[in-house]
Amino acid sequence: MNGKVVILGAGAVGTTVATYLKRHTCHEVTVFSSDTHTAYSQCGIPFVLEGVIHDFPDLIVRPLDAFVDMGIDLHLETTVKRIDANSQKVISDAGIFEYDHLVIATGSLPFVPPIDGKELDGVFTLHTLSDGMKINSSINDASRVLIIGAGGIGTELAGSLAVRGITVTMVEALPQVLPLTIDPDMALLVQQHLNSLGVLVVTGAHVNSINGKQHVRSVSVQGDTVPTGIVPSDVVIVATGLKPLSGIARDAGYKIGITGGIVTDEHLRVSADGGILDNVYAGGECAEVKEFVTCSPFISRLGSAARRMARVIGENIAGQDAVYPPTLSPNVVVVGEVTAGSVGITSHTATLNDISVVCGISEGRTRAGYFPGGSQINAKLIFSNRRLVGAQVVAREGVKERIDALSLAIRMGATVDDLLEWETAYAPSVSMIIDPVTFAADDAKMKMDGLA
Numbered sequence: 001m002n003g004k005v006v007i008l009g010a011g012a013v014g015t016t017v018a019t020y021l022k023r024h025t026c027h028e029v030t031v032f033s034s035d036t037h038t039a040y041s042q043c044g045i046p047f048v049l050e051g052v053i054h055d056f057p058d059l060i061v062r063p064l065d066a067f068v069d070m071g072i073d074l075h076l077e078t079t080v081k082r083i084d085a086n087s088q089k090v091i092s093d094a095g096i097f098e099y100d101h102l103v104i105a106t107g108s109l110p111f112v113p114p115i116d117g118k119e120l121d122g123v124f125t126l127h128t129l130s131d132g133m134k135i136n137s138s139i140n141d142a143s144r145v146l147i148i149g150a151g152g153i154g155t156e157l158a159g160s161l162a163v164r165g166i167t168v169t170m171v172e173a174l175p176q177v178l179p180l181t182i183d184p185d186m187a188l189l190v191q192q193h194l195n196s197l198g199v200l201v202v203t204g205a206h207v208n209s210i211n212g213k214q215h216v217r218s219v220s221v222q223g224d225t226v227p228t229g230i231v232p233s234d235v236v237i238v239a240t241g242l243k244p245l246s247g248i249a250r251d252a253g254y255k256i257g258i259t260g261g262i263v264t265d266e267h268l269r270v271s272a273d274g275g276i277l278d279n280v281y282a283g284g285e286c287a288e289v290k291e292f293v294t295c296s297p298f299i300s301r302l303g304s305a306a307r308r309m310a311r312v313i314g315e316n317i318a319g320q321d322a323v324y325p326p327t328l329s330p331n332v333v334v335v336g337e338v339t340a341g342s343v344g345i346t347s348h349t350a351t352l353n354d355i356s357v358v359c360g361i362s363e364g365r366t367r368a369g370y371f372p373g374g375s376q377i378n379a380k381l382i383f384s385n386r387r388l389v390g391a392q393v394v395a396r397e398g399v400k401e402r403i404d405a406l407s408l409a410i411r412m413g414a415t416v417d418d419l420l421e422w423e424t425a426y427a428p429s430v431s432m433i434i435d436p437v438t439f440a441a442d443d444a445k446m447k448m449d450g451l452a
């Protein structure tokens with residue numbers, strides 16, 4: 001099998017598709033990226049800013065030479081301006097390139113709200129390795145950082161910078177941290193941990209303006225529950241969400257969904273004029289897929305999901321019949337020493353989708369009470385019609401494993417009774433004799449049966 005494959009984007013999706021095709025097919029593979037670097041871990045950037053990882057080059061997981069050695073024609077700092085769908089060509093800074101298969105893996109860009117002063121020196125977004133480097137050199141001279149937005153990136157960053165010894169204020173418009181992934185009661189545990197690290201978390205508040213002449217000096221914050229105030233700040237990091245980079249696909253006539261992402265079918269093929277295109281794929285943060293519980297259009301903003309999509313695209317271009325099923329996108333956010341994980345839908349998403357739910361909660365320990373080093377663990381299970389549709393866990397250890405198991409449980413259609421029959425392993429140094437998740441299932445069952 002040999003044809004020309006052009007890939008727009010050399011992030012998680014683009015590089016994975018390229019290497020898969022080079023390993024398993026004889027396709028000519030050309031990859032374009034506007035970025036200065038490739039094959040690095042965006043997910044690791046907060047850990048360099050914290051000081052846990054020594055330096056940014058440590059995040060590069062595959063050197064440029066490796067792509068050259070594999071025969072991949074990689075063009076960094078090269079933006080593709082247009083796709084000519086009729087003649088199957090892309091028009092880039094480096095010239096015009098023909099394709100037999102096209103992969104759109106352009107990711108997303110940080111969304112920055114129209115706040116006065118957002119263009120001042122010292123105001124950043126965090127998306128690329130270069131962003132991380134710029135923030136790092138700025139905070140070397142800064143003592144006060146204000147983060148706008150308490151989603152995954154903002155919250156993780158707040159923890160990292162606080163551990164580094166910086167005075168951090170985080171302002172979030174909604175009434176809780178991590179509003180898209182966990183419920184308010186679980187978010188409070190994360191917020192309390194941030195407070196214990198010295199982070200001032202201001203929820204239910206807006207940033208009216210970023211102030212300063214050339215460089216940021218302060219931020220004006222107005223809140224529902226806090227008085228309007230001026231917060232002195234040397235650096236501001238805007239972490240108010242992402243918008244999919246789908247404009248180039250829209251201009252080419254490909255269908256864009258209500259999320260702003262490129263609509264894909266279960267094979268991750270795009271569509272145009274009402275029909276699926278057999279040779280054009282989209283994956284990662286620019287692609288709209290389906291969420292598992294609600295079947296709603298959804299963009300997964302996770303490296304783990306991006307890698308899975310890339311594999312599906314690679315296999316399909318290689319002639320297989322691979323499917324990307326509706327996603328649960330299990331995720332964990334590491335905030336200082338605490339990890340907050342979730343999978344499936346939150347209570348808020350359930351309400352938005354008119355799904356009636358019963359929640360079970362529990363609080364326990366990650367190790368036997370007498371064993372040193374354990375931590376408090378809080379679990380929350382969300383059921384609809386007795387089936388598990390969401391799960392959240394907050395603790396200092398053991399979060400990812402439980403979220404992963406519960407992800408499988410949701411996908412397999414587990415009921416509250418299945419979870420009560422779930423046998424879990426025990427040793428005092430790593431668990432309690434009955435897992436805290438079981439107690440959350442117990443709590444939910446009691447409520448369902450009218451006993452609580």
Ligand SMILES: Cc1cc2nc3c(=O)[nH]c(=O)nc-3n(C[C@H](O)[C@H](O)[C@H](O)COP(=O)(O)OP(=O)(O)OC[C@H]3O[C@@H](n4cnc5c(N)ncnc54)[C@H](O)[C@@H]3O)c2cc1C
Pocket residue numbers: 008009010011012013014032033034035042043044045046078079080081105106107108126127128153245248283284285286300301302303304305306332
């Ligand atoms: C700070 C941070 C922490 C994160 N932590 C985690 C985590 O812990 N766990 C997790 O699962 N996920 C995490 N993520 C998310 C994860 O990194 C992304 O979901 C994933 O990298 C998305 O992959 P992608 O290929 O869709 O996009 P990207 O990796 O962003 O790649 C998109 C590429 O397209 C290029 N591009 C765009 N337009 C064009 C064009 N017109 N022409 C040429 N090139 C173009 C860009 O330059 C870029 O190289 C984190 C992200 C950030 C920023």
